[in-house]
Amino acid sequence: FDTQAMRFGSLIAENLTRTNSDGSVGPGLAERWEISGDGLGVTFYLRKNVNFHDGTPFNADAVVFNFERQMDKNHPYYQYGDWVWYDWMFSPIIKNVSKVDDYTIKMALKKPFSPLLAHLSISAFGSIFSPAAIKEGKDKFALHPVGTGPYKFKEWVRGDHITLVANEDYWQGRPHIDEITARFIPDN
Secondary structure, eight states, rough: HHHHHHHTTTTOOSSEEEEOOTTTTEESSSSEEEEEETTTEEEEEEOOSSSSSTOOBHHHHHHHHHHHHHTTSTTTTTGOOHHHHHHHTTTTTTEEEEEEEETEEEESSSOOOOTTTHHHHHHHSSOOOOOOHHHHHGGGGGOOOOOOSSEEEEEEETTTTEEEEETOOOOTOOOSSEEEEEEOOOOO
């Protein structure tokens, strides 16, 4: 079930990096990055002119917010998520994430970790969501996620289907398919 949810979720929310069709890691919401010589820091240069589905801008503040709410148990929006995967995958590695300027962030690491960029490309683990939508939705946000991806969330009828619609303002251009519906088949 996680694989299907992650595949569908990746159409709604994007990550700093993405996995290319050949398995290599490429740019996502980060256009490029630089790894420090000691392997303990990664500077990400973020895409400009990208908006979340709710119209709010994607920027360094949004990235820092998304990571901090998963890292800091005292963050006011930590309680509105389940961070088991984050704790397992990133907590032993990421020391902190800080804003350098509006479109640059720095990720400080506890130790060098060669698969970091690949891990950041995994849907749900490194996905960036709208801070405004998280703050507004709180515990209901998971029922109406807001990202930057090619499709916007339309509806979820539990046990029946999820429907997404094309993001007219997607930074890579509008998708060719207008609407996608995934139906749940309880007995494969």
